[in-house]
Amino acid sequence: MKKTFKGIYLAIIILFLYMPIVTLMVLSFNEGKTMNAWVGFSLKWYKEMFENRIIMEALTNTLTIAFWAATVATIVGVTACIGLNAMKEKHRSVFMGLNNIPLLNADIVTGISLMLSFLLFGISLNYGTVLFAHITFCIPYVILSVMPKFRQLENHTYEAALDLGASPAYAFFKVVLPDIMPGIISGFLLSFTMSVDDFVITHFTRGVGINTISTLIYSQVRVGIRPTLYALSTIIFVAVLIVLIIVNVISNKKEETRHEKN
Amino acid sequence: MSKKIFSGPFLLFIICGTIVPLGVITFYGITDRSGAFTLENITAITTGEHMEALLLALGLALISTVICLVIAFPLGLILKDSKLGKKGFMVFIFILPMWMNFLLRTMAWQVLLERNGIINQVLGLIGLPDLNIINTPTAVVLGMVYDYLPFMILPIYNALIKIDKNVIEAAYDLGAGYRQVLQKIIIPLSVPGIVSGVTMVFVPSLTTFAVSNMLGGGKVNLIGNIIEQEFTASSNWNLGAGLSLVMMIFIVISMAFIEKFDRNGEGNII
Numbered sequence: 001m002k003k004t005f006k007g008i009y010l011a012i013i014i015l016f017l018y019m020p021i022v023t024l025m026v027l028s029f030n031e032g033k034t035m036n037a038w039v040g041f042s043l044k045w046y047k048e049m050f051e052n053r054i055i056m057e058a059l060t061n062t063l064t065i066a067f068w069a070a071t072v073a074t075i076v077g078v079t080a081c082i083g084l085n086a087m088k089e090k091h092r093s094v095f096m097g098l099n100n101i102p103l104l105n106a107d108i109v110t111g112i113s114l115m116l117s118f119l120l121f122g123i124s125l126n127y128g129t130v131l132f133a134h135i136t137f138c139i140p141y142v143i144l145s146v147m148p149k150f151r152q153l154e155n156h157t158y159e160a161a162l163d164l165g166a167s168p169a170y171a172f173f174k175v176v177l178p179d180i181m182p183g184i185i186s187g188f189l190l191s192f193t194m195s196v197d198d199f200v201i202t203h204f205t206r207g208v209g210i211n212t213i214s215t216l217i218y219s220q221v222r223v224g225i226r227p228t229l230y231a232l233s234t235i236i237f238v239a240v241l242i243v244l245i246i247v248n249v250i251s252n253k254k255e256e257t258r259h260e261k262n
Numbered sequence: 263m264s265k266k267i268f269s270g271p272f273l274l275f276i277i278c279g280t281i282v283p284l285g286v287i288t289f290y291g292i293t294d295r296s297g298a299f300t301l302e303n304i305t306a307i308t309t310g311e312h313m314e315a316l317l318l319a320l321g322l323a324l325i326s327t328v329i330c331l332v333i334a335f336p337l338g339l340i341l342k343d344s345k346l347g348k349k350g351f352m353v354f355i356f357i358l359p360m361w362m363n364f365l366l367r368t369m370a371w372q373v374l375l376e377r378n379g380i381i382n383q384v385l386g387l388i389g390l391p392d393l394n395i396i397n398t399p400t401a402v403v404l405g406m407v408y409d410y411l412p413f414m415i416l417p418i419y420n421a422l423i424k425i426d427k428n429v430i431e432a433a434y435d436l437g438a439g440y441r442q443v444l445q446k447i448i449i450p451l452s453v454p455g456i457v458s459g460v461t462m463v464f465v466p467s468l469t470t471f472a473v474s475n476m477l478g479g480g481k482v483n484l485i486g487n488i489i490e491q492e493f494t495a496s497s498n499w500n501l502g503a504g505l506s507l508v509m510m511i512f513i514v515i516s517m518a519f520i521e522k523f524d525r526n527g528e529g530n531i532i
Contacts, residue, residue: 001492006340010352013337019372020408020463023380027373067310076271083269098276101284106469106513107508108486112493113283114395116503120286139272141512183524199365199472204493221476225369240361248354 028230029039045231048149051068052228059232060238061127065212066195072087074188076135078180081150084143084170094146103140110137111204118205125207133205141194149183152207189247290503303504311507312488319484320512322399322474326406327414330463331456333407334414338455339448342422353419360412368405368476375401375477397479405477406467413466414459421455422448445486465513485509 028046032039049055084092101109114133152175161171193250198215206215213232244258274288278341294300306312337356344352359367375396382392395401425448433443471486484504492502 009336010340013333014355016408017356017411020367020374021359023374024366025372028368061485077273079268079270080272083266083272086265087269089328095272095276098280099298104496105464106466107507108469108471108489108511109287109510110283112502112506113287114279115493116290116499117286132279136275139275141366145273185342189268197361197363198313199363207339214363214365217363218472218476221365221369221449229369230368233362233370236366237362241358244354244358244361248350 002249007106021073024230025234028234045227048120049228057212058216062196065131065134066192068131069138069195070191071190072135073138073142077139077187078146078184081146087148099140107200111201114188115204125205127210129205130202133201138191138195141190142170145187146180146183149180155180160213287503287506290500290505294500303501306501306504307508315483315488316485319468322403323464326403326467327464329407330411330414334418337415338422341419356415357412364409367409371405372476397481399482401477402474402482405473410463410466413462417455417458421452425451433517465477469509517519
């Protein structure tokens with residue numbers, strides 16, 4: 001009895017979470033233009049989507065911004081961790097506090113404050129300003145993922161490498177980097193997803209004519225949603241699903257090998 | 263050469279990307295168009311339209327947060343005890359929507375809820391009356407709950423699985439019932455997760471303008487919508503900045519709230 005109740009509870013929430021997504025996926029294959037009636041199976045919205053220059057541009061912008069923002073944020077975040085670890089506890093906690101501001105601040109405030117600063121200093125809003133804003137809000141995620149790995153590090157191995165004649169750089173790349181790699185990867189992936197998912201900050205810092213998927217959807221919703229966006233949602237959902245499954249499988253495999261080793 | 267120098271680029275980004283912008287928004291908030299000092303942009307929150315928007319935003323954010331908590335806590339408990347296949351997979355299912363663009367998810371609800379939308383068609387088929395909630399605060403709450411529920415599930419689940427099983431078993435051995443175990447052990451030990459989840463749902467719900475715009479059809483004006491309009495439609499940046507500062511006060515309050523309960527940072531999502 002209790003078990004059925006639990007099952008029903010899980011099922012209702014799964015239904016709630018997935019019904020909207022599945023509906024969009026089904027409608028993306030509908031031949032008709034309206035969502036009210038099923039006319040027949042068709043791939044025409046997919047074809048139209050791939051031929052739509054605005055959608056393709058927004059998709060390219062989204063992915064390139066996410067890639068560069070995550071890359072720069074990862075480099076800055078990892079070097080920041082190296083520097084922060086050399087600091088005294090007191091100074092470090094001040095920096096970590098500052099690091100938390102973009103995480104806890106509301107997106108709308110972050111977006112508006114960046115926009116006002118760009119305009120005040122005479123920087124016109126364009127692709128670059130969006131990228132800068134994304135790097136800024138991605139860095140904290142990298143630091144939060146990498147910092148714990150640094151704390152777990154055995155300092156002796158690094159010192160041993162130095163004693164054996166390795167240069168600091170060589171010792172870092174050969175000894176430290178492999179140990180903090182999982183943190184770097186999760187920081188990069190987290191940054192990438194946060195950047196892809198962002199709407200509010202992009203909305204305020206983008207220039208005229210620069211669209212990401214999020215801002216494109218927002219502007220389309222005002223004029224009326226076309227089924228091409230359903231096709232886009234389906235593709236994004238499937239892509240996200242595949243990436244997450246791959247990431248999960250890889251990390252599970254690693255866990256298993258680690259368990260076997262121990 | 264000290265290693266500290268490596269935090270240079272990070273420091274640069276903090277200064278240029280966080281500290282200076284916060285200074286600039288404060289500057290705009292406490293000056294008027296000519297640059298003279300004024301508190302009018304801040305006190306503007308007390309005028310009828312703005313106060314109404316702030317109270318509505320607070321109310322809807324509170325309702326959404328409570329609904330998310332009420333849904334997520336039992337779910338966390340079930341997931342914690344579940345022996346349904348691989349546990350990781352079940353959790354994955356509930357977190358997956360979080361990785362999809364939230365505007366697409368909000369758009370999906372718009373499609374479902376529309377007057378001639380899918381839900382009303384299904385209701386019509388089985389002879390039930392229409393559900394007319396699109397463009398009402400109810401639809402906005404629904405959208406907020408849908409968009410932010412995973413942010414509540416994840417920290418609560420993380421806090422729940424950290425609870426030592428021996429503590430729970432010891433309580434049972436000492437004669438506690440399920441209710442007592444829940445009240446005296448499970449709930450107190452999951453407070454960091456709950457607080458983290460509450461903040462992660464409350465802050466975005468309070469400050470959103472996209473959800474209220476898409477599901478409220480311009481009829482539900484939250485404080486976020488008012489601020490956004492000051493920058494896009496009416497372009498009174500000083501007023502928009504001033505109202506943002508007021509909104510920041512509420513964010514600072516919730517940060518203080520999380521600091522108080524979550525000293526160890528155990529409930530962090532990462």
